[in-house]
Amino acid sequence: MRIEADREVCTGAGNCVTIAPDVCDQEEGVGLVQVLTQQPLGTVQQGRVWRAAFACPSGAMTITE
Numbered sequence: 001m002r003i004e005a006d007r008e009v010c011t012g013a014g015n016c017v018t019i020a021p022d023v024c025d026q027e028e029g030v031g032l033v034q035v036l037t038q039q040p041l042g043t044v045q046q047g048r049v050w051r052a053a054f055a056c057p058s059g060a061m062t063i064t065e
Helices: 015-019 042-055
Strands: 002-005 024-026 033-035 061-064
Touching: 002 033, 015 024, 015 042, 042 061
Parallel strands: none
Antiparallel strands: 002 061, 024 033
């Protein structure tokens, strides 16, 4: 699994940070998503990433297997 985020599409809602704080963060002062780890490990972390991507209102997150 690999996760990427398109900062041009991100609206800074922060759903990803709330759901997967060990994988996503928001850039201070700007609020746009920052992916902390592009390859989440373990089923728990991967599950959070899927939920975060689904909860993203702008569709900025992309997951590839």
